[in-house]
Amino acid sequence: MPELPEVETVRRGLEALVVGKTIESVTVTLGRIIRKPDDIEEFKLLLQGLTIEEVKRRGKYLLFSVGPYTLVSHLRMEGRYGLYNAEDEVEKHTHVIFHFTDGTELRYKDVRQFGTMDVLPRDDHSSLPGLYDLGPEPLEESFTVDALRHQVRKRRSGKIKALLLDQTFVAGLGNIYVDEVLFVSGIHPEANVTQLTDEQVVKLQRAIVDVLTHSVNLGGSSIKSYVNGYGSEGQMQHELRVYGHEGEPCPVCGTEIAKTRVAGRGTHFCPTCQPELG
């Protein structure tokens, strides 16, 4: 489900709702969500009695700082968090519950069961591939045109869309925002990275920063990024230019938005504003 803006929205909500709370116990009803440690009982035991001190984010990962550990949570397609009271009815697809000493509980729901949780030594992420492998964080100041050009020129081949989806290339972009970023940049999703001009790299860097920043400010796209029991919704879905708009006129030139498959993912673009290169 969520890409960087949605995960950041969830992070902010969690920060407000659970920082300072102490975990009394943990319930796990779907073992496959928990990856490290191997033993679910150990996972529960490690967290028991600890207080959540911080909620951070790296790429699409949520990082809870708890005592000597970091609880790493990835929502994958449909993971959601909600804060409830202990007496509230437990909804379908609830797989993990953190019971707090104040009578509230943080519940993790995940219809498709793809999400993961790992307990690692605090701020030592070296044991989790996918986390330590992450590319630059696009909303940090270090993500400059030079930084992106460096990433781009390292690659000897590959379609730009596949590259932007690669979390080791840039962290946090997913299928929605890659399509949006390429539209804003005027770059065809199948353009080969080696074809990109310096000017296009500049546009790409600016589009990544602008689109993500705008979306974070709107609380992310659509949806299901519930953090409280009531489901505060983002507003970015109303501002998507191409994603989900196949068959409709391009907001810039009026050409019909096309939908194809690139890098195995549904891909939306304007054939006029994003011409094929070479």
Added chain:
DNA sequence: CGTGTCACCTGACAGC
């Protein structure tokens, strides 16, 4: 190295 395909799951939806 790169790419495509499948797998992991459930649910929504289109078409018959």
Added chain:
DNA sequence: TGCTGTCAGGTGACAC
């Protein structure tokens, strides 16, 4: 009312 196939905001394993 079914059934079947397809698709979904992600990622990792695998074969080529």
